[in-house]
Every structure is written in C-alpha cells, then in structure tokens.
Amino acid sequence: MTGFLRSELTAEECAFLDSAAAFSRATVAPNAAAWERERRQPVEALREAAALGLLRLETPKDASGLGHRYMVKLALCEEMSRADMAFAFSLVNTQNVAARLAFSATARHREEHVPALMSGEIFGATALSEPGAGSDFSAIRTSATKTDGGWRLDGEKGWITNAGIADLFITYVQTDPAAGWRGIACFLVDARRPGFRRAEPYALMGGHAIGAGGFTLENYLAPEDDMLAGPGDAFKLAMKGVNGARVYVAAMCAGLLASSLETALAYGAARKTFGKSLLEHQGLNWSLGDVANDLEALRGLTLHAGRLIDSGEDAVMAAAHAKKFAGRVTLPRIADCIQSMGATGLREEHGLARHLACAKIAAYTDGSTEIMNDRIGAGLLKTYGPD
Ligand SMILES: Cc1cc2nc3c(=O)[nH]c(=O)nc-3n(C[C@H](O)[C@H](O)[C@H](O)COP(=O)(O)OP(=O)(O)OC[C@H]3O[C@@H](n4cnc5c(N)ncnc54)[C@H](O)[C@@H]3O)c2cc1C
Structure with missing residues (x-):
C-alpha cells in the first residue's frame, strides 16, 4: 500500500516524501524497538531527520524553510508513523515550534532560535x-x-x-x-x-x-x-492550531493501521492452517476486511479535513470527526491484526505492540476521543438544537 495522500501531492512534494520514507525505512523502522526498550528519545535520529530538511517543513522559504503546505505535513505524518508514531510525533512537535517562531514579531526569536530548531541543534x-x-x-x-x-x-x-x-x-x-x-x-x-x-x-x-x-x-x-x-488571543490561537494537530494525529493513526494491516496480510498469506492459508479462511479474511474498511473510512475523513485546512476553510468539525474516528478504531483494529497472526503477532519484531501503545496515546493527544465527542455534539446542538 502506498501512502493515501500521495495522489494529493505534486511531483516535487512526492520527491520530498520519498526521501523521508527512505530515511524512515533505513533509520526509524530498524531502531524503533530498541528506542522503546531503552525508553529513550533518539536525539541522533532526530538530527539525521533535520539534515534531510524534515524540521524545515512548514517554515517559510524567506526564513530558510521549505514552505510546504499542510497536505505535505499530513503525508509525512502518515508515512513516518508506519515505522514509529512516537518518533514522528516528537519530530513534528519541534517543527511546529520552528514554524511558529518564524512568524514571531521578535527578530531574536526568528534569527537566533529558528535556524537552531530547523537544524536539530535544539528541540x-x-x-x-x-x-x-x-x-x-x-x-x-x-x-x-x-x-x-x-x-x-x-x-x-x-x-x-x-x-x-x-x-x-x-x-x-x-x-x-x-x-x-x-x-x-x-x-x-x-x-x-x-x-x-x-x-x-x-x-x-x-x-x-x-x-x-x-x-x-x-x-x-x-x-x-x-x-x-x-x-484573549492566546487561547483562540491555541484552539485554531489544534485542528491541524488533530488531523495530523488522525493521519498518524492511518499510518499505524496501514502498517499493521500490511504485516498481518503478509503473514496471513504465508501461514497455513487446516491445509490453506490463513487469508483463505473466511473468518479471518472478513476480520482483516473490517480493518481495511475502517482504514479506508479513516483515510477519507482525514483527507477531507486536510483539504479544508489546506484551503483555509473552517475545519473544526471535520478535524473532530477525523480525530474521533481515529481514536475509536485504531486501537481495536490493530488488536485485530495482532489476533490474526496468532501468538506471533505479539513478537517485538513485528512492531504491532508498539503501534498499539501509540494508538492509545493518539486517543489523548491534542484532545481526547471524549473531547472530540463533546466538540461534535456542540456542533450538532448549534445547528439542530432549540433556538
Ligand atoms: C504521550 C503524550 C504526549 C502529550 N504531549 C502533549 C504536549 O506536547 N503538550 C501538551 O500540552 N499536552 C500533551 N499531552 C497531554 C494531552 O493533551 C492530555 O493527555 C489530554 O488533553 C487529556 O488530558 P488528561 O490526560 O489530563 O485527562 P483529563 O482531562 O483528566 O481527562 C480524563 C478522562 O476524562 C475524559 N474527559 C474529560 N473531560 C470530559 C468531558 N467533559 N466529558 C467526557 N469525558 C471527559 C477524558 O477524555 C479522559 O478520558 C500529551 C499526552 C500524552 C499521553
């Protein structure tokens, strides 16, 4: 499966995503289990990502950034989370600060801090x-x-x-x-x-x-x-920015789920029970079909919200729907992928248990699933409630 947002990107944006994907395969995927075991943040890998320009993502070109639009960030989040959502989340948080300070009214913030953040010298x-x-x-x-x-x-x-x-x-x-x-x-x-x-x-x-x-x-x-x-301004700004964060967390969940499904499908095609491959047993085939179905729905909600954000339209409800759905389906569907692999699904080298923990984290960050419910409910009340 290729990243579902790729078709939204220009050739130049795809080339940027390709270099991020290559880094993710070469550095993040093989080391993520060790980072988890050692319970540490891989500063050296974050600096490698910085050398590829990943921390310059949204900072404007006149501040030596890449000036990419939101859809590129979304695609990057999905791509990198296939290997390790925790790493992707850390990376994006530093890039967010660089991009935000690039717009600071204070020259000291822009000149002293933004280059240091983009180069990975500081986080x-x-x-x-x-x-x-x-x-x-x-x-x-x-x-x-x-x-x-x-x-x-x-x-x-x-x-x-x-x-x-x-x-x-x-x-x-x-x-x-x-x-x-x-x-x-x-x-x-x-x-x-x-x-x-x-x-x-x-x-x-x-x-x-x-x-x-x-x-x-x-x-x-x-x-x-x-x-x-x-x-007065700070709260409103935080609430405005949080829509973007909610949708990129949904994209990260799509990456977690896509990677888990791919692992389960590859295993299910090779493993035989009762004379045929696991995938040929209808019970299992349908279970993974449910995973694929939720993944497609999650991608659709994420894409819709991402397009609204990219075009500067109101994305409050769309972001809440995408994040809520991600919070609701990612955890149980990764568990379904693990189940379909039997005991092997639990082994560290498959990465599914790591993905499971990250799916749980995603249900809290930038507004929990319940708070998304609250947001959606408030929207319904505003439109359909009594005058
Ligand atoms: C790994 C990780 C990284 C994080 N990174 C950041 C970060 O960089 N910056 C930052 O500021 N925060 C960060 N957070 C914090 C995150 O934003 C909070 O966890 C989240 O806002 C929920 O707050 P809480 O955990 O205090 O739960 P609480 O607010 O105490 O809520 C407890 C439970 O009650 C539910 N609940 C609360 N209010 C309602 C309600 N009105 N109706 C129904 N249910 C409700 C919640 O959904 C939750 O399930 C991070 C969290 C995690 C786990």
Whole structure:
C-alpha cells in the first residue's frame, strides 16, 4: 500500500516524501524497538531527520524553510508513523515550534532560535497541559505575574512531548485566574534560563520516543518580548492550531493501521492452517476486511479535513470527526491484526505492540476521543438544537 495522500501531492512534494520514507525505512523502522526498550528519545535520529530538511517543513522559504503546505505535513505524518508514531510525533512537535517562531514579531526569536530548531541543534515543545489540567485547558494554573520589564512565571507543566530534550517551550500560562480562558497568555520559555527545572520523562506502556514529561517554573523571569500571544488571543490561537494537530494525529493513526494491516496480510498469506492459508479462511479474511474498511473510512475523513485546512476553510468539525474516528478504531483494529497472526503477532519484531501503545496515546493527544465527542455534539446542538 502506498501512502493515501500521495495522489494529493505534486511531483516535487512526492520527491520530498520519498526521501523521508527512505530515511524512515533505513533509520526509524530498524531502531524503533530498541528506542522503546531503552525508553529513550533518539536525539541522533532526530538530527539525521533535520539534515534531510524534515524540521524545515512548514517554515517559510524567506526564513530558510521549505514552505510546504499542510497536505505535505499530513503525508509525512502518515508515512513516518508506519515505522514509529512516537518518533514522528516528537519530530513534528519541534517543527511546529520552528514554524511558529518564524512568524514571531521578535527578530531574536526568528534569527537566533529558528535556524537552531530547523537544524536539530535544539528541540522544541508546546506546553498546555499540567498535572491538574488536560482536557480543561482553561483551568491551567501556571501563573504569569507582571514585573518591571517582563513577567514572572511560576507553576508546573506535565505530559509535554519532548520535555526531556527541548530547550524551547511555547508555554501557556494564566495571567488572571478570575478571567478564565481570557486570562491565558503564551510565552516562549527557554530551558537554559534560571527558574526552569526539568523533570525526568515518564516511564510509559510505550511511545517513549515522544519523550513525554514535565517541567517546573519557579521565579522564571520572561522578558516582555517573550510573550508570543497576550491574554484573549492566546487561547483562540491555541484552539485554531489544534485542528491541524488533530488531523495530523488522525493521519498518524492511518499510518499505524496501514502498517499493521500490511504485516498481518503478509503473514496471513504465508501461514497455513487446516491445509490453506490463513487469508483463505473466511473468518479471518472478513476480520482483516473490517480493518481495511475502517482504514479506508479513516483515510477519507482525514483527507477531507486536510483539504479544508489546506484551503483555509473552517475545519473544526471535520478535524473532530477525523480525530474521533481515529481514536475509536485504531486501537481495536490493530488488536485485530495482532489476533490474526496468532501468538506471533505479539513478537517485538513485528512492531504491532508498539503501534498499539501509540494508538492509545493518539486517543489523548491534542484532545481526547471524549473531547472530540463533546466538540461534535456542540456542533450538532448549534445547528439542530432549540433556538
Ligand atoms: C504521550 C503524550 C504526549 C502529550 N504531549 C502533549 C504536549 O506536547 N503538550 C501538551 O500540552 N499536552 C500533551 N499531552 C497531554 C494531552 O493533551 C492530555 O493527555 C489530554 O488533553 C487529556 O488530558 P488528561 O490526560 O489530563 O485527562 P483529563 O482531562 O483528566 O481527562 C480524563 C478522562 O476524562 C475524559 N474527559 C474529560 N473531560 C470530559 C468531558 N467533559 N466529558 C467526557 N469525558 C471527559 C477524558 O477524555 C479522559 O478520558 C500529551 C499526552 C500524552 C499521553
């Protein structure tokens, strides 16, 4: 199976994707199990990816980036997740920070940080979640207090991708608890400055290449121009950006599922029971048919949402549908692929157990499956509810 988004891309975009796919086959796929066993983020492989330009993806050309459109990012996410979604997720998080800072009003952010992020010299992260606030983003408690010439930041962030390796954190904080979401602002936090303390990355059931962990800010002094978005704007910007993230997580799930199905089909064609191949047994054939059916539906929802984002149209509902469907089907359908391979499906070398853990992670990141339900329900209420 080739990437389902390939037909959306130009020849030049396909060539970029081909080089990413070759890197993924040569470096990510053969090493992902070891990264998982060692519970570590492969900084060396992230730097190799940077050398191929993967961290320059969306940064505009006039800032030495590649200036690719959203559909290319989507295709890259799908392609790389076939080998390891955790690696792809970590990579994309740094590229997101580079692309975001390329639009910063501050020359220092653009000139000092963007080249270092794109080259993989340093890594980036985006920190909304806290130990006490995940889905309910407006309940964050990390505080920003005005000082002479800047702001003092105090609090704790948790469940942040790349927290173990990042130097730059786009960090959301509360300037006025009484104002709720309207009080939330966004700062660039530099881990090399005083007042920043990194926690150990979490030990998880899988997905360690994501490097999820936390950090504490204690009397961290941020200069005025490190405020990337002020109260009122920051929350709206985060909500706008999250649609893109939801759809690329759905594309990553499509990559996980496609890779799992391919593995199960290859095994099922070769393995014989009761005198014929596993695939010739209707019970098993239909089970994998169900996997293929859900994969096609997931691809369709992802493609639809991706096209809306690329053309700048409202993608709130389409993104929620794609992410919700991904969260609902990827985990059980990967389990079906494992089941179809018998006990062999559990073996590390097939990668399906790794994919299973990542499918579970995908059901939380950038809005959980339940929050997608909430979004879809709110949309229905708005259109069909009582006046
Ligand atoms: C590997 C990993 C990487 C992550 N990376 C990042 C990152 O880079 N940056 C970042 O900011 N965050 C990150 N997150 C955090 C992620 O965004 C949160 O896990 C997510 O928002 C859910 O929050 P929570 O885990 O605190 O669950 P909670 O908000 O405590 O929710 C617990 C459960 O209740 C459900 N729930 C909550 N509210 C409702 C409701 N109103 N109705 C019905 N059900 C509800 C949730 O869906 C969930 O199942 C990451 C998480 C993981 C696992």
